[in-house]
Amino acid sequence: MVDNKLEQLGAKLPEIPTALGLYLPAQRSGQFLFVSGQLPIEDGQVAYPGKLGRELSIEQGQQAARLAALRCLAVVRSCINDWDEVNKIVRLTGYIQSDDDFHDQPLVINAASELLEYLFGAGGKHARIAVGVNALPMNACCEIEMIVELK
Amino acid sequence: MVDNKLEQLGAKLPEIPTALGLYLPAQRSGQFLFVSGQLPIEDGQVAYPGKLGRELSIEQGQQAARLAALRCLAVVRSCINDWDEVNKIVRLTGYIQSDDDFHDQPLVINAASELLEYLFGAGGKHARIAVGVNALPMNACCEIEMIVELK
Amino acid sequence: MVDNKLEQLGAKLPEIPTALGLYLPAQRSGQFLFVSGQLPIEDGQVAYPGKLGRELSIEQGQQAARLAALRCLAVVRSCINDWDEVNKIVRLTGYIQSDDDFHDQPLVINAASELLEYLFGAGGKHARIAVGVNALPMNACCEIEMIVELK
Numbered sequence: 001m002v003d004n005k006l007e008q009l010g011a012k013l014p015e016i017p018t019a020l021g022l023y024l025p026a027q028r029s030g031q032f033l034f035v036s037g038q039l040p041i042e043d044g045q046v047a048y049p050g051k052l053g054r055e056l057s058i059e060q061g062q063q064a065a066r067l068a069a070l071r072c073l074a075v076v077r078s079c080i081n082d083w084d085e086v087n088k089i090v091r092l093t094g095y096i097q098s099d100d101d102f103h104d105q106p107l108v109i110n111a112a113s114e115l116l117e118y119l120f121g122a123g124g125k126h127a128r129i130a131v132g133v134n135a136l137p138m139n140a141c142c143e144i145e146m147i148v149e150l151k
Numbered sequence: 152m153v154d155n156k157l158e159q160l161g162a163k164l165p166e167i168p169t170a171l172g173l174y175l176p177a178q179r180s181g182q183f184l185f186v187s188g189q190l191p192i193e194d195g196q197v198a199y200p201g202k203l204g205r206e207l208s209i210e211q212g213q214q215a216a217r218l219a220a221l222r223c224l225a226v227v228r229s230c231i232n233d234w235d236e237v238n239k240i241v242r243l244t245g246y247i248q249s250d251d252d253f254h255d256q257p258l259v260i261n262a263a264s265e266l267l268e269y270l271f272g273a274g275g276k277h278a279r280i281a282v283g284v285n286a287l288p289m290n291a292c293c294e295i296e297m298i299v300e301l302k
Numbered sequence: 303m304v305d306n307k308l309e310q311l312g313a314k315l316p317e318i319p320t321a322l323g324l325y326l327p328a329q330r331s332g333q334f335l336f337v338s339g340q341l342p343i344e345d346g347q348v349a350y351p352g353k354l355g356r357e358l359s360i361e362q363g364q365q366a367a368r369l370a371a372l373r374c375l376a377v378v379r380s381c382i383n384d385w386d387e388v389n390k391i392v393r394l395t396g397y398i399q400s401d402d403d404f405h406d407q408p409l410v411i412n413a414a415s416e417l418l419e420y421l422f423g424a425g426g427k428h429a430r431i432a433v434g435v436n437a438l439p440m441n442a443c444c445e446i447e448m449i450v451e452l453k
Contacts, residue, residue: 022415023430027392029451030333031181034393037431053286090178091185095433098286105288113173128174129188129296131246132286135355135400135434137407145431149180182332204437241329242336249437256439264324279325280339280447282397283437300331 002083002119009118011066013074014041025075032090033148035075039140040067049139052132053102056141062111065094068144069112073119076148089116089126090147097141098132105130112144153234153270160269162217164225165192176226183241184299186226190291191218200290203283204253207292213262216245219295220263224270227299238300240267240277246294249283256281263295304385304421311420313368315376316343327377334392335450337377341442342369351441354434355404358443364413367396370446371414375421378450391418391428392449399443400434407432414446 006013016025026035040047040063048064050056056064069092076086094109096102109130116124126146136143157164167176177186191198191214199215201207207215220243227237245260247253260281267275277297287294308315318327328337342349342365350366352358358366371394378388396411398404411432418426428448438445 022412022419023394024427025429027390027427027429029390029392029449034429034449036393036429037433088178088180090180091187092174093431096286100285102286103288103290105286110173117173125175125178127176127178127185127187129244129294130288131188131284131294132288133433134285134402134436135398135404135407137405137432137434139405143431143433147180147185239329239331241331242338243325247437251436253437254439254441256437261324268324276326276329278327278329278336278338280395280445281439282339282435282445283439285436298331298336 005119011070013077014071016074016078026079028079031149033076033079033150035072035146035148037143037145038068038071039138039143040064041071042067046138046140048141050141051097051099052108052141053099058104058107061108061141064141065108065112065144066115068142069115072144072146085151086120086123087149087151088123089120090149091127092144092146093129095131095133095136095143097136102132105132156270162221164228165222167225167229177230179230182300184227184230184301186223186297188294188296189219189222190289190294191215192222193218197289197291199292201292202248202250203259203292204250209255209258212259212292215292216259216262216295217266219293220266223295223297236302237271237274238302239274240271241298241300242278243295243297244280246282246284246287248287248292253283256283307421313372315379316373318376318380328381330381333451335378335381335452337374337448339445339447340370340373341440341445342366343373344369348440348442350443352443353399353401354410354443355401360406360409363410363443366443367410367413367446368417370444371417374446374448387453389451389453390425391422392451393429394446394448395431397433397435397438397445399438404434407434410444
């Protein structure tokens with residue numbers, strides 16, 4: 001079901017991200033899966049580097065947010081045997097690399113939230129935190145982490 | 152009890168926030184309620200827009216932190232039938248929109264922490280994270296999220 | 303075991319941090335211990351104040367990250383009777399006070415991740431979030447918070 005929907009979107013889960021440092025792509029504790037912060041990486045490169053409100057348009061930020069969310073999902077998928085093990089998305093945090101005068105972080109992260117709801121239906125609805133920051137790893141324009149409830 | 156104390160403060164829980172994007176005001180998982188990041192909004196407007204260390208005094212930031220915390224509590228209240236269902240506040244994160252040279256984020260967020268302890272007593276004590284960021288949604292000077300333990 | 307390893311490193315757990323504001327050094331809820339954000343404080347002073355990419359080298363940032371992680375561990379230790387009560391480190395978030403053009407936050411936080419894995423072995427591996435921010439309390443160059451799973 002989730003796989004079909006991904007196909008309909010023309011979206012493909014990326015290779016399981018190799019963590020940039022000395023940590024796990026995700027850690028399970030009880031019913032929770034804590035997914036490490038993911039950047040919008042495509043073919044080994046950061047897609048849409050730069051700052052919202054400076055080099056990047058909201059549309060570009062949304063593309064990046066979608067890519068980062070897909071990476072989170074690729075990590076989730078690597079920790080389970082079947083999408084049915086996902087009970088719901090609990091919370092998503094989106095950090096947006098922003099110019100000092102950019103204040104539309106929620107619009108950017110909506111792209112990730114829409115994707116989750118499209119893929120998981122009611123179980124894709126989540127709590128959310130959206131903030132701007134001045135600098136992200138690899139000059140990425142966004143970083144997304146999520147907490148997922150597994151069965 | 153909590154309602155009485157709010158009245159004594161002359162504070163009123165705002166209308167349940169309409170989420171800015173495509174997400175839930177809060178998500179429950181197990182005993183945890185994850186409240187989405189809340190801005191200091193009053194009568195549909197961001198109160199005290201701007202940066203700490205530039206346009207805003209610490210006192211104004213504290214007023215804003217109190218408003219954002221009240222919005223978190225309004226969300227909590229909308230998820231339960233009675234304040235007695237709140238076991239304790241687990242953790243609060245405060246993001247303060249700061250000038251590069253402003254480093255008193257804890258003083259600002261103390262206003263939220265004091266409110267929680269006043270309202271919930273020992274159950275209002277919480278772990279906390281206080282950081283500055285360069286840009287928040289709607290030019291708000293603070294954003295607060297919390298995790299609450301329910302019975 | 304953990305104490306021996308700390309000794310081998312020549313590292314000492316600092317005094318239990320006095321919280322800067324009106325909050326707890328850590329809050330337990332279920333199996334989780336949520337540790338409040340910790341700064342790299344040594345002898346009551348912030349060590350390595352300033353920004354990565356401006357005043358500070360990556361090596362200095364790594365020293366600071368190690369100090370902040372040690373403070374997190376001192377808090378954990380104050381909440382348990384024995385290190386054996388630590389099941390695993392669940393997730394670590396590192397906020398790095400960064401110049402706008404600094405994008406090597408993961409390298410800085412690796413120092414904290416390495417320390418955790420050295421001290422706790424497989425149980426020290428964790429999910430992680432690394433972001434830059436423009437301003438931290440007391441002009442600290444990093445702030446680290448963690449979630450720990452207790453037995």
